[in-house]
Amino acid sequence: MAVSEAEAAVMEVLWRAAPRSAEEILAEVGPAQGWQEGTVKSLLNRLLKKKAVKAEKDGRRYLYTPLLSREKYVSQESKGLLDRLFDGRVAPLVAHFSEQRKLTKKDVAELRKLLKELDDE
Amino acid sequence: MAVSEAEAAVMEVLWRAAPRSAEEILAEVGPAQGWQEGTVKSLLNRLLKKKAVKAEKDGRRYLYTPLLSREKYVSQESKGLLDRLFDGRVAPLVAHFSEQRKLTKKDVAELRKLLKELDDE
DNA sequence: CTCCATCAATTACGCATGTAAACATCAATT
DNA sequence: AATTGATGTTTACATGCGTAATTGATGGAG
Secondary structure, three states: OOOOHHHHHHHHHHHHOOOEEHHHHHHHHHHHHOOOHHHHHHHHHHHHHOOOEEEEEEOOEEEEEEOOOHHHHHHHHHHHHHHHHHOOOHHHHHHHHHHOOOOOHHHHHHHHHHHHHHHOO | OOOOHHHHHHHHHHHHOOOEEHHHHHHHHHHHHOOOHHHHHHHHHHHHHOOOEEEEEEOOEEEEEEOOOHHHHHHHHHHHHHHHHHOOOHHHHHHHHHHOOOOOHHHHHHHHHHHHHHHOO
């Protein structure tokens, strides 16, 4: 079962710093998403069921820690999109953004650097 | 309302060639996805409701044509992923694929070419 | 004309999701 | 010990999705 988008918002908090209590997570994600307590609790429980986080007791409450790494999650999502829309190839994806003028100067500079580094191998 | 993944599979058929009848669409997408008639009809109707396709009567049946372009769909999906996972910047996305060794020789060659063309502007 | 075959439209159903209320537990306070 | 406040657990409910069966319309065969 995949981690949904709302669940991912909770994961993001945990990826920034963990372990965290439900209260801390709510404080960080609640306002931005307009969520309240029950919602965050539910998301945490679904993440537990999906083995994307684990919880350890800390006195009266629990502290949550990610089990699924951000790297892994990002990989899955990215690969999914790439396969579905660009036949699994990266260059067409970048070409797409280029056509949409979504490449900033900084992007271009970084891409150049990246390619140069690939050369030096 | 967003076009779902199953719906997108139907759109792909129409993007390849349109207008098409439900029967033709089924023939092309059914076997690959393991769908049968009713499923494809439902998806077509949902796409109609979402204004992603239009239908025009052709004798006893309908011919379907995309209203949503593939370009636009790809843009929405790509931008969504980019914003959610890479803070809206392209270079980190490519760096990610590079680290995952998902860049083929061909990708690298094409990226080089792309950057060169950007130079010539 | 009536009946059948062919399409499309409607309805259905289980599961995931987003969102949250209700309930349970338990430590701390009165 | 009883109450309260903080937390976590369970249940709920509307919506969307994947999948399909059922119903409805309509043009062609007899």
